[in-house]
Amino acid sequence: MDDFRIRDGELHCEEVSLAEIAAAVGTPVYVYSTYAMCRNAAGLADALEGVDNPLIAYAVKANSNAAVVATLAAAGLGADVVSGGEYRRSRAAGVAPDKIVFSGVGKTEAEMALALSGGLFQFNVESFEEAETLSTVATQMGLTAPIAFRVNPAVGAGGHAKITTGAAENKFGIPIGDAAEIYAGAAKLPGLNIQGVAVHIGSQLASLEPLEEAFAKIGELIAQLRSNGHLIATADLGGGLGVPYNPDLPPPPKPEDYAAMVRRATSGWDARLLFEPGRLIVASAGVLLSRVIRVKPGAEHPFVIVDAAMNDLMRPALYEAWHKIDAVRPNAETWTANVVGPVCETGDTFATARSMDKVGAGDLVVFRTAGAYAATMSSTYNSRPLTPEVLVHGDRWAVVRPRVDVEAMIAADSIPDWVTGCTAGDSS
């Protein structure tokens, strides 16, 4: 089921016309379907049927809009956060503290204190040095920090080198071979309650095999840690499940197959399982809606210049990501074109030699599967207004992040009164 469908010749999000949103809000704009998010979340929860009391902590970095996080919190999901800002967003959106996992390789003392005072399910600690700092912070506050160590299983996987996190050379986690020693050291630190292990090997995984290999190693580690006297009660299996972006490529594993593998790989673990899905929950629930500014001839194919750019949707420039591009009012004609944004970077290219709906100046297009790692990465590069976001639910819709206009951006900068130019002798 797709919540972005053609009705009366025109693409809609649920029951709302995308042309209506474009007319009211302007373009570019992100549009999210509530139904799609909820169905993705329920799909994973249903697939995990039989797993005892799983904690599904939505990876907030995939899409941290308050309305999105609030929707998922109301649907029962927890939050996997990677900064103090995401912790605060999650709490503000109604996520209960006992459903929050704090991940990330560079937590500061202030972030640790914030989460400790507000409460959380666990910190996923990524080094012994971080455990020492957390121990100090917790002890000073008279509190105990619940922790798991994120273990690097030396199994790398992911749709692109830049989203592989579990290879031995990646910055994430503690090497699995050092885990026994690090757990033993951490057990001597005050203010920590070691309750589990965590792993997350990469994103947009195309196959379950690397995950299963990593989980097998984690299973052995849990047994070893328990025999060393640690009480391991939780096992955080991370996120990483891929979603289909290109309908012409083989689809990534389905949540049902993932869940079956999880049940097989974790049987006998006797630990509460945690999951940190991001992309799986929100990617298919969003589109970036954009208008064609003009079409100019190219050496081989025409350039379709749209009003969205790499600052709005960075994935193609950052990860060579592929997004399907469709006309909002398709006219049954197709052609081969390059789709580019207006930013002054060659990397501001969304598609090269793409077979797609034929479009002309003024037409609306959508970049599909743009609900994850899209608006969250947007910036104002080239002094372009920050992209607004719209949430749809049935026939209702609302702007859930306004366009931050250029006036506000200019007002946020300041020019000190000593700025007079480059007088001679300034740097001597």
Ligand SMILES: *Cc1c(COP(=O)(O)O)cnc(C)c1O
């Ligand atoms: C980004 C991230 C996730 C989510 O990954 P997806 O591929 O979006 O599911 C989960 N856990 C950690 C630690 C992450 O950094």
